[in-house]
Amino acid sequence: MLRYLRRLSGRDYALDRGMIPLGSCTMKLNATAEMEPISLPGFADMHPFTPAADSEGYRRLVADIEGWLAEITGYDRVSIQPNAGSQGELAGLLAIRGYHHSRGETGREICLIPASAHGTNAASAVMAGMRVVVVRSREDGTIDVDDVRAKCEQHSDEIAAIMVTYPSTHGAYEDTITEVCELVHGVGGQVYIDGANLNALVGHARPGEFGGDVSHLNLHKTFCIPHGGGGPGVGPVAVREHLVPFLPSHPDHPEVDKQRGVGPISAAPYGSAGILPISWAYVRLMGAEGLKRATSVAVLAANYVAVRLGEHYPVLYRGQNDLVAHECILDLRQLSKESGVTVDDVAKRLVDYGFHAPTMSFPVAGTLMVEPTESEDLAELDRFCDAMIAIRAEISRVAAGEWSADESPLRGAPHTARALVGEWERAYSRELAVFPAGIDPDKYWPAVARIDQAYGDRNLVCACPPPEAFA
Ligand SMILES: *Cc1c(COP(=O)(O)O)cnc(C)c1O
Numbered sequence: 001m002l003r004y005l006r007r008l009s010g011r012d013y014a015l016d017r018g019m020i021p022l023g024s025c026t027m028k029l030n031a032t033a034e035m036e037p038i039s040l041p042g043f044a045d046m047h048p049f050t051p052a053a054d055s056e057g058y059r060r061l062v063a064d065i066e067g068w069l070a071e072i073t074g075y076d077r078v079s080i081q082p083n084a085g086s087q088g089e090l091a092g093l094l095a096i097r098g099y100h101h102s103r104g105e106t107g108r109e110i111c112l113i114p115a116s117a118h119g120t121n122a123a124s125a126v127m128a129g130m131r132v133v134v135v136r137s138r139e140d141g142t143i144d145v146d147d148v149r150a151k152c153e154q155h156s157d158e159i160a161a162i163m164v165t166y167p168s169t170h171g172a173y174e175d176t177i178t179e180v181c182e183l184v185h186g187v188g189g190q191v192y193i194d195g196a197n198l199n200a201l202v203g204h205a206r207p208g209e210f211g212g213d214v215s216h217l218n219l220h221k222t223f224c225i226p227h228g229g230g231g232p233g234v235g236p237v238a239v240r241e242h243l244v245p246f247l248p249s250h251p252d253h254p255e256v257d258k259q260r261g262v263g264p265i266s267a268a269p270y271g272s273a274g275i276l277p278i279s280w281a282y283v284r285l286m287g288a289e290g291l292k293r294a295t296s297v298a299v300l301a302a303n304y305v306a307v308r309l310g311e312h313y314p315v316l317y318r319g320q321n322d323l324v325a326h327e328c329i330l331d332l333r334q335l336s337k338e339s340g341v342t343v344d345d346v347a348k349r350l351v352d353y354g355f356h357a358p359t360m361s362f363p364v365a366g367t368l369m370v371e372p373t374e375s376e377d378l379a380e381l382d383r384f385c386d387a388m389i390a391i392r393a394e395i396s397r398v399a400a401g402e403w404s405a406d407e408s409p410l411r412g413a414p415h416t417a418r419a420l421v422g423e424w425e426r427a428y429s430r431e432l433a434v435f436p437a438g439i440d441p442d443k444y445w446p447a448v449a450r451i452d453q454a455y456g457d458r459n460l461v462c463a464c465p466p467p468e469a470f471a
Helices: 002-011 032-039 056-073 085-102 119-127 145-154 177-186 241-246 273-310 333-339 343-352 378-399 430-434
Strands: 077-079 110-114 131-135 159-165 190-194 214-216 237-239 328-331 367-370
Touching (some): 032 273, 056 077, 056 273, 085 190, 119 159, 131 145, 145 159, 159 177, 273 367, 333 378, 343 378
Parallel strands (some): 110 131, 159 190, 190 214
């Protein structure tokens, strides 16, 4: 078993190996000290419906975290019941809906959502029984405030909420955020601030103070719970006082006052409680000063990448003073047009250079989004920038006609160890294929070469023996 697990981890590219520059995902390296407690029997072996008298420790853990998160976000109350950011969104929108209905305003059904929003926002709004009206973005990627004003005037009695992400998924702080909040409040709507990008705010600004009525956070982003592969998450929902009565409840909640209400948003009263010790330890180990510094370093790292790579790839959106927030979008669309090299090629070529791919074609098709987080030191940031710059030079060689896009190492990427032996008929050397940044004894070797993108998702390919083989 140990050898099997070791083999799987050898094939995996995780943060213990190097940078995972996924934009919008906040992939941080989690301290082993933060991870250790979740395997202690006292935490690991507790049943979700353990009687209150036998789960005092967990309740203390939950109360600590909910209290700290309220302080960090500037809201009055937090519920850690939702199991994901998207579930936190649904819980928050149901709270807004419950609030409007309690005041007899049942006609408020419209949720304004900027074009730059994460896909889950619109999905959650529809699940909460709302109608989505999209707010335009301006040329620079920020919310079009005039469009917000127009939509507020047009639908004033019907507006339930606006869902706005701050800083936005375009990687910029929108300096009109307070104005947007005021416009929506002005017509009786509520403001949902998507707090998944809190890594760009913690210790510096509080969404509950600049206009939000409700937010969700992602403990599996900002607060260090490892994620990827759909593993368990925690998406706490944080609200101001008037929405407290509409937070998730649970008929079997250990706290009597939380048994009745709008009902559960996830199966267990405390959601994914088993992974809360990670975030608890993170906050305690960092302290207020450490959390604030982490935010500064994360934003600094993103700006460092934007400045170094900005000379080689256009950075699509920048905010005030040409700065970005916690992530930046590299625009490859013109380069792709000129050379035929696609974002997919660049993402896969990065694997040869020893990196996980960045976020591709989200939120803008044909771009790459990079979020370094505070986890990466200068050496790793430079290794990443150097790789991207070397790839840019490879694209130039394609554009200059030295290789066709199809024959280039970009299209051939990623290259496995198998490429080192046997026939080799490609237009570039084996060395350039597998050691583009120089010979490295610790190189990450991908286990499989390129597979055809979405083909495998849409066509079932069975690798097991046919039933006849067992006859
Ligand atoms: C990640 C993210 C979400 C959704 O969180 P999940 O836990 O994946 O459901 C929502 N909004 C934004 C801006 C995000 O980055």
